[in-house]
Amino acid sequence: MTATDASSFPTPRTDPGPAYVSRATLQPSPPPASTVGPWAWMRTHLFTGPVNIALTIVIALLLAWAIPPLLRFLVIDxxxxxxxxxxxxxxxxxxxxxxxxxxxxxRAAYFTYGSYPMAERWRVNVFFALLAIGVVWLLNLKAPRRDIGGIYFFVVLPIVSYILLVGAPWLGLRTVETNLWGGILVTIVCSAVGIVVSLPLGIILALGRRSTMPAAKLFSVIFIEFVRGVPLITVLFMASVMLPLFVPYEFQPDKLLRALIGIALFAAAYMAEVVRAGLQALPRGQYEGAMAMGLSYWQMMGLVILPQALKITIPNIVNTYIGLFKDTTLVVIVGIFDFLKTIEAARxxxxxxxxxxxxxxxxxxxxxxxxxxxxxxxxxxxxxxxxxxxxxx
Missing domain, CATH: 1.10.8 (Helicase, Ruva Protein; domain 3)
Incomplete structure (x- = not known):
C-alpha cells in the first residue's frame, strides 16, 4: 500500500471531545438520608398520618408507664x-x-415432673429428648429421610414414650401411676396427644360432613355440633365420669387417659370445621379436574383437594393448636396436676x-x-x- 492510498483513509479522531461529556462511569450516589435508616422506617410505619401518629404516641406512653415497673420487679429488685x-x-x-x-x-423440678419419682425422672428427660428429635426431624424441611421421621414420630415415639413414662417391669422399668405425673410433663403429653390426634380425626369428620352418604354425614354433623356446643370443661367431666360407664371395670381407663380422650375429641370437632372451610374455599373446577383424570375419591382427596385445602387453612389450624395448648390447663378441673396446678400447689x-x-x-x-x-x-x-x-x- 502506497502513501497515497493510506492518505485516502479517514484519520482516527484523537481529540478528547467536548469538555462537558464525561468518559468515566460515575459511581451511583447514595439514596437520600430521608429514605433509608431508622428515621425513614419510623416515618413510613409510625408517622404516616394523624391517626398513626396519635396511636404511636399513646402506645409509647403506655410502654413508658408499664416497662420501668416491670423491669424493677422482674430484674432490678x-x-x-x-x-x-x-x-x-x-x-x-x-x-x-x-x-x-x-x-x-x-421448685423447678416439681414444676417439670410433678410428683414423678425422683429416681425415675431420667425417663422423663429421655422422653423430652425423643420428642424434640421427632419434632425437629418431622418439621425441618432439610432433614434427611423425613419419611422415616414420620414413621418415627407417629409409630415409634408413642410406643417408646408409653414404655418410658408408664413403665415396663419386664424391661426393668418400674410402673409409675399417672396420678404421680404433673407439671410440664402433663402439659406436653396432653398437648402432643391433642395436636397429633385432632388433625387426622378432624379431616375424617370434615369429609364425613361433606359426604353424600346419609349415615356418615348425620354422625359427623351430630358429633361436631354437640361437641362444639359445650365447653371443654363439660367434655372433660363427661370423659372423666361417663366414659367409665361404657367399659367393664377391669378395662376402665385411668384419669389422665380419660382427659386425653376428651381433649382429642374436643379439638377434633373444631379442627373439622377448620378443614371444612378449606374444602369449601376450593373452586369446583379442582374436583371436576381430578375426577376427569380418573382419580378415585380417596386419590382425589389425598393428591389434589386436601393439600390445597390444608394450605389455605394453615393460620386457622395453628390458631386451633395454640388454643388447645393453652386449654390443657383445664385438666386441673378433673384432678390432674398440670403445669399451672403445680405452681398453684407450690405457691x-x-x-x-x-x-x-x-x-x-x-x-x-x-x-x-x-x-x-x-x-x-x-x-x-x-x-x-x-x-x-x-x-x-
Missing part, C-alpha cells in the same frame, strides 16, 4: 438466690422486694409464703406458654411464606 421465704420477705433493711426467682429455682407452701411468690410463679408460667405459642406461630408463618413463594412462580 428481684431475689435470685435463697432457700426459703426468708429470702423474699420484707425486712427493715429490705423495704422493696421484687420477683422471687429463688422460689422458681427451688401455698408455707416454706415459700412470701408476698411476691404467687406473682413470680404466674410470670414464670406466662413466659413458658408464650415461648411455646410463639414458636408454633413462627413456624406456621415460615410455612406460609414458603408456600406463598411457590404460588408466585
Amino acid at each position: 428481684a431475689i435470685w438466690t435463697g432457700q426459703n421465704r426468708e429470702a423474699c420477705i420484707y425486712t427493715p433493711d429490705r423495704t422493696v422486694v421484687g420477683a422471687c426467682w429463688a422460689f422458681v429455682t427451688d 401455698i407452701d408455707p416454706t415459700w409464703g412470701a408476698p411476691t411468690v404467687s406473682a413470680t410463679g404466674y410470670v414464670y408460667a406466662a413466659v413458658f406458654y408464650f415461648i411455646c405459642c410463639y414458636l408454633m406461630s413462627s413456624y406456621a408463618r415460615g410455612v406460609e411464606a414458603r408456600l406463598a413463594r411457590a404460588d408466585k412462580r
Whole structure:
C-alpha cells in the first residue's frame, strides 16, 4: 500500500471531545438520608398520618408507664438466690422486694415432673429428648429421610414414650401411676396427644360432613355440633365420669387417659370445621379436574383437594393448636396436676409464703406458654411464606 492510498483513509479522531461529556462511569450516589435508616422506617410505619401518629404516641406512653415497673420487679429488685421465704420477705433493711426467682429455682423440678419419682425422672428427660428429635426431624424441611421421621414420630415415639413414662417391669422399668405425673410433663403429653390426634380425626369428620352418604354425614354433623356446643370443661367431666360407664371395670381407663380422650375429641370437632372451610374455599373446577383424570375419591382427596385445602387453612389450624395448648390447663378441673396446678400447689407452701411468690410463679408460667405459642406461630408463618413463594412462580 502506497502513501497515497493510506492518505485516502479517514484519520482516527484523537481529540478528547467536548469538555462537558464525561468518559468515566460515575459511581451511583447514595439514596437520600430521608429514605433509608431508622428515621425513614419510623416515618413510613409510625408517622404516616394523624391517626398513626396519635396511636404511636399513646402506645409509647403506655410502654413508658408499664416497662420501668416491670423491669424493677422482674430484674432490678428481684431475689435470685435463697432457700426459703426468708429470702423474699420484707425486712427493715429490705423495704422493696421484687420477683422471687429463688422460689422458681427451688421448685423447678416439681414444676417439670410433678410428683414423678425422683429416681425415675431420667425417663422423663429421655422422653423430652425423643420428642424434640421427632419434632425437629418431622418439621425441618432439610432433614434427611423425613419419611422415616414420620414413621418415627407417629409409630415409634408413642410406643417408646408409653414404655418410658408408664413403665415396663419386664424391661426393668418400674410402673409409675399417672396420678404421680404433673407439671410440664402433663402439659406436653396432653398437648402432643391433642395436636397429633385432632388433625387426622378432624379431616375424617370434615369429609364425613361433606359426604353424600346419609349415615356418615348425620354422625359427623351430630358429633361436631354437640361437641362444639359445650365447653371443654363439660367434655372433660363427661370423659372423666361417663366414659367409665361404657367399659367393664377391669378395662376402665385411668384419669389422665380419660382427659386425653376428651381433649382429642374436643379439638377434633373444631379442627373439622377448620378443614371444612378449606374444602369449601376450593373452586369446583379442582374436583371436576381430578375426577376427569380418573382419580378415585380417596386419590382425589389425598393428591389434589386436601393439600390445597390444608394450605389455605394453615393460620386457622395453628390458631386451633395454640388454643388447645393453652386449654390443657383445664385438666386441673378433673384432678390432674398440670403445669399451672403445680405452681398453684407450690405457691401455698408455707416454706415459700412470701408476698411476691404467687406473682413470680404466674410470670414464670406466662413466659413458658408464650415461648411455646410463639414458636408454633413462627413456624406456621415460615410455612406460609414458603408456600406463598411457590404460588408466585
